[in-house]
Amino acid sequence: MTIRLARPSLALLLGLGLLAGCQVQTDNAKTSSASTASSASASPTVATVNGEVITQADLEAYRKMRAGQMPNVNLSNKALVEELVDMRLLEQAAVKEGMADKPQVKAQVEQSRANILIQALLRDKFGSQKYSDAELKKQYDQLAAQASQREYKASHILLKTEAEAKKVIEQLNKGANFAELAKKDSIAPSAPKGGELGWFTAQTMVAPFSQAVEKLKKGEYTKTPVHTRFGWHVILLQDTRKTNPPPFDQVKSRIRAMLTQQAIQKYVQDLRDKAKIKIDTPAPAANTTGTTPPAVSTASGK
Known part of the structure; x- marks a missing residue:
């Protein structure tokens, strides 16, 4: 987590x-x-x-x-x-x-x-900040719910054209070995490994690829080519698993630090809300001559 x-x-x-x-x-x-x-x-x-x-x-x-x-x-x-x-x-x-x-x-x-x-100042105000186990556990439960997600293990064959991808799918439909086709036809860096991508979450892949993977069942491959900015993919879903967050005791100190950080952030925001702040355009740095300086901005409070 x-x-x-x-x-x-x-x-x-x-x-x-x-x-x-x-x-x-x-x-x-x-x-x-x-x-x-x-x-x-x-x-x-x-x-x-x-x-x-x-x-x-x-x-x-x-x-x-x-x-x-x-x-x-x-x-x-x-x-x-x-x-x-x-x-x-x-x-x-x-x-x-x-x-x-x-x-x-x-x-x-x-x-x-x-x-x-x-x-x-921060050490004096927040260095001895105390949190009960109940407060820490409540925060842990919220983070654990957010962190729990599904991971996918898949392989793919990347091709330059849709026609080439369709041809690969036809071969798979006739019983061809996915890994062998990947080694022979794929233009992706994963080709020497039979197209294997290892474990990943949907958020780490481009949207069309992730959406196609999420629709597959274990052992299935895409029956139509999937188009992304990298080319045309044929994807095989090998397995799925649900990630589990680390135990509470293992991350308790990190959660305590996070809550302290949130308290500091609130303190800074309170200072900003009460302050009169004016930010002028800074002079360009010596190594950025010729670049457009940021626009003048002013702030009062927030």
């Missing part, structure tokens, strides 16, 4: 990791002495780099991030602090070289800050 989330981009926000231990700065990466003193008083100092403090809280956040990136590598406190020192030195060098004043870098820093704030 496949569970689809409404907005993958929002689901992705739940999984955003803390960005590589770099301290996000919003004032063009200049650290004031007041903020440094405040950080030091809030958490013990583990290192000082050119007057800038690295605290125990910085170390713990970095340790967590590194554990997520490399769960099988266990670094000592000393090694982690040394990495933080190197990173702080590189950060200071970047500021000295004017990297923080570059428009593109400013935008990336602001985006990083936004991602971390969004992650913190």
Whole structure:
């Protein structure tokens, strides 16, 4: 049973990791002495780099991030602090070289800050969301009913013309072997396998093909050629089966994640409904010069 989330981009926000231990700065990466003193008083100092403090809280956040990136590598406190020192030195060098004043870098820093704030907000509001087994089972039953469908196992012989297809059907009517005819006459990629397509659902095939298969009984082939954009088909239905969804316990965690995603989506929609939103035409990207930009659109609320 496949569970689809409404907005993958929002689901992705739940999984955003803390960005590589770099301290996000919003004032063009200049650290004031007041903020440094405040950080030091809030958490013990583990290192000082050119007057800038690295605290125990910085170390713990970095340790967590590194554990997520490399769960099988266990670094000592000393090694982690040394990495933080190197990173702080590189950060200071970047500021000295004017990297923080570059428009593109400013935008990336602001985006990083936004991602971390969004992650913190969603974790605070939805990270401890609880659902009873009854709620999860109710959702499971609805999804299971939708997921349960019939699958077909069939073979086909694809030909260029209707006349050729009719000739194949005449041979089948006289007792010819379907697989042998497919290997000899079919122009489909499945010809070397005797025309076998394996198991599929009606939704995965073009409409004329699916409709013809659904009308067949097990062991029957189409008595008239079936026309699709690929050519003319003669189809043999080998078997059918009904798919069963996986057990409830196997997908419970995915259903919980889906319900949480739905709650996030509702929260975002509520924010949109209360907001005044105006979307202007963005400038064309550098590699899309000459393309027609999207039309100006405005939105208020929804």
